[in-house]
Amino acid sequence: MNILVCITHVPDTTSRIAFTENNTKFDKNGVQFIIGPYDDYALARAVELKEANGGKVTVLNVGEAETEPTLRKALAIGADEAIRVNAFPSDSYFVAKQIADVAKQGEYDLILMGRESIDFNGGMVHGMVGEMLGLPSFSPVMVLEVEGNTAKITREIEGGKEKLEVNLPFVAGCQEPIAEWKIPNMRGIMSARTKPLNVVEPTDNTKLTEIAQYELPAPKGAVKMIDADNVEELVNLLKNEAKVI
Amino acid sequence: MSVLVFIETEDGKIKKSSREAISYGAAIGEVTAIALGSVSNEELASAGVNGATKVLHAADEKLNAGLIQPYTEVIAKAFESTGAEVLVTAKSSLADAVVGRVSVKLGAALASNVSELPKTDSGFVVKQSIYTGKAFVNTTLTTDKKILAIKKNAIELKTDGAAASVEAFDVALDDALFGAKITSSEKAEGDVLLPEADIVVSGGRGLKGPENWGIIEDLAKTLGAATGCSKPVSDMDWRPHHEHVGQTGVKVSPSLYIAVGISGAIQHLAGVNSSKYIVVINKDEEAPFFKAADYGIVGDAFEVLPKLNEALKKALA
Numbered sequence: 001m002n003i004l005v006c007i008t009h010v011p012d013t014t015s016r017i018a019f020t021e022n023n024t025k026f027d028k029n030g031v032q033f034i035i036g037p038y039d040d041y042a043l044a045r046a047v048e049l050k051e052a053n054g055g056k057v058t059v060l061n062v063g064e065a066e067t068e069p070t071l072r073k074a075l076a077i078g079a080d081e082a083i084r085v086n087a088f089p090s091d092s093y094f095v096a097k098q099i100a101d102v103a104k105q106g107e108y109d110l111i112l113m114g115r116e117s118i119d120f121n122g123g124m125v126h127g128m129v130g131e132m133l134g135l136p137s138f139s140p141v142m143v144l145e146v147e148g149n150t151a152k153i154t155r156e157i158e159g160g161k162e163k164l165e166v167n168l169p170f171v172a173g174c175q176e177p178i179a180e181w182k183i184p185n186m187r188g189i190m191s192a193r194t195k196p197l198n199v200v201e202p203t204d205n206t207k208l209t210e211i212a213q214y215e216l217p218a219p220k221g222a223v224k225m226i227d228a229d230n231v232e233e234l235v236n237l238l239k240n241e242a243k244v245i
Numbered sequence: 246m247s248v249l250v251f252i253e254t255e256d257g258k259i260k261k262s263s264r265e266a267i268s269y270g271a272a273i274g275e276v277t278a279i280a281l282g283s284v285s286n287e288e289l290a291s292a293g294v295n296g297a298t299k300v301l302h303a304a305d306e307k308l309n310a311g312l313i314q315p316y317t318e319v320i321a322k323a324f325e326s327t328g329a330e331v332l333v334t335a336k337s338s339l340a341d342a343v344v345g346r347v348s349v350k351l352g353a354a355l356a357s358n359v360s361e362l363p364k365t366d367s368g369f370v371v372k373q374s375i376y377t378g379k380a381f382v383n384t385t386l387t388t389d390k391k392i393l394a395i396k397k398n399a400i401e402l403k404t405d406g407a408a409a410s411v412e413a414f415d416v417a418l419d420d421a422l423f424g425a426k427i428t429s430s431e432k433a434e435g436d437v438l439l440p441e442a443d444i445v446v447s448g449g450r451g452l453k454g455p456e457n458w459g460i461i462e463d464l465a466k467t468l469g470a471a472t473g474c475s476k477p478v479s480d481m482d483w484r485p486h487h488e489h490v491g492q493t494g495v496k497v498s499p500s501l502y503i504a505v506g507i508s509g510a511i512q513h514l515a516g517v518n519s520s521k522y523i524v525v526i527n528k529d530e531e532a533p534f535f536k537a538a539d540y541g542i543v544g545d546a547f548e549v550l551p552k553l554n555e556a557l558k559k560a561l562a
């Protein structure tokens with residue numbers, strides 16, 4: 001089985017978010033970058049499927065040279081080969097187009113990614129890639145079992161879940177509990193150094209949006225503490241101050 | 246401006262978030278809405294209250310389940326046949342899965358998590374919530390056709406419109422679009438949907454076990470609230486996964502979020518930071534959640550919650 005896993009290179013979930021250059025650029029100062037947590041689930045499941053069925057896992061990132069350590073980490077986790085499309089991921093359409101063009105070059109049975117990135121939280125690249133390739137797409141996928149040419153998947157719907165049967169190939173936006181995150185071991189880290197990481201240039205520069213300016217939310221006011229023996233006071237505040245009940 | 250709004254329904258009712266999307270559409274132009282699958286004419290006409298002039302109804306029963314490719318086809322056809330310039334939808338997992346495809350089909354720029362009305366004095370600029378609620382970005386959509394997915398609970402509902410007219414909208418759908426077969430579906434019946442809820446009561450590891458969730462559910466019932474939980478709680482299967490709130494779970498933006506026995510890890514806060522008011526109940530006065538709260542009680546959940554529930558019942562009676 002041949003699996004393409006698309007990963008984002010995003011700030012660690014504990015990062016303080018700040019901007020520079022008059023709020024037009026993300027401030028990378030002191031920020032640790034990671035594989036997007038949802039993408040990390042997709043990658044873990046891809047590696048499991050390869051271990052069970054044989055085949056190859058290719059990881060793909062659209063990003064500048066600074067994302068290579070993140071791709072190396074994916075290789076250490078168990079991907080066999082990495083591709084970096086050498087471009088700043090300027091909007092979701094642009095990224096989807098690069099992914100679709102890379103996917104056309106290989107015969108992939110599955111194209112997996114996270115349900116959304118944790119920087120822009122758009123959650124729309126899987127659908128775009130599916131449409132560009134004329135393949136079905138599903139999200140958020142929380143179970144993925146493959147048998148021959150068909151897959152059993154479970155997708156989350158609001159307030160529940162749904163099981164589906166689908167034919168390969170398709171695109172899936174993944175989330176937990178599709179697999180457990182994998183932590184690279186020493187052997188993985190050593191072998192990742194020599195696995196191929198191919199850099200390709202973007203095929204198309206179309207983008208449909210432009211970033212004008214970032215903003216931070218207004219800081220939160222101080223918390224009002226209420227005595228545990230005086231829950232009536234909380235009820236009073238919710239009713240008369242916050243006016244939410 | 247001609248606007249098409251995609252309406253999602255739940256148990257035969259238009260979702261609140263779709264009503265917010267209609268209200269958003271009505272604030273920027275003339276709204277035609279599109280609804281798919283079985284739903285009554287009367288319910289659809291009520292979209293007018295929120296500002297829709299007309300509702301197109303693709304009533305084919307095959308569309309009762311939210312199948313991504315058929316939905317893409319119907320929505321794109323409706324967009325073209327109404328000559329719409331903007332497609333507006335609530336941000337939801339179904340909309341996410343569908344509108345990315347629609348955007349490619351139409352060549353329309355797409356902005357997700359939109360939290361305010363657009364600014365149109367120079368170009369078409371929308372404010373989007375990003376970094377899981379930790380920041381915003383103002384984005385210019387540069388194409389003529391545009392798609393906006395609206396953050397839930399961010400837009401004030403318009404409620405003073407008249408009934409909308411309802412028209413059948415028939416689209417010939419190729420069988421190939423129905424390649425995915427739904428084999429089973431599991432759904433909590435009658436509960437308030439977490440992503441839509443106006444009030445959420447959420448429990449963490451501090452509740453010690455699934456058998457103790459009664460106090461959370463009682464409080465939720467009193468408030469007409471949805472129940473949520475922290476990630477370890479759903480990881481341990483104390484609660485179903487769709488209740489998991491946070492960075493890797495559901496992002497909520499209710500008017501009131503009540504967190505009980507949750508420490509307030511940054512990844513949990515990421516899912517709740519756009520709540521209007523946050524109440525934290527935790528026995529540890531050092532719990533980081535208090536820093537993100539509006540109101541806090543230091544105390545044992547097993548003692549505080551029943552008392553709070555009684556006091557609320559009295560106040561709401």
Ligand SMILES: Cc1cc2nc3c(=O)[nH]c(=O)nc-3n(C[C@H](O)[C@H](O)[C@H](O)COP(=O)(O)OP(=O)(O)OC[C@H]3O[C@@H](n4cnc5c(N)ncnc54)[C@H](O)[C@@H]3O)c2cc1C
Binds near residue numbers: 448451505512516529
């Ligand atoms: C990449 C990544 C993504 C993550 N995504 C998420 C996410 O989406 N959502 C999420 O929730 N977590 C997420 N986490 C996990 C997160 O870091 C925390 O581990 C988790 O939120 C802790 O859950 P908790 O507060 O229920 O448990 P704990 O941290 O164990 O806190 C339990 C709290 O209960 C209090 N308590 C105990 N007994 C009582 C009592 N009787 N009465 C009142 N209070 C009591 C304690 O004082 C404590 O504050 C993520 C982590 C990572 C690394």
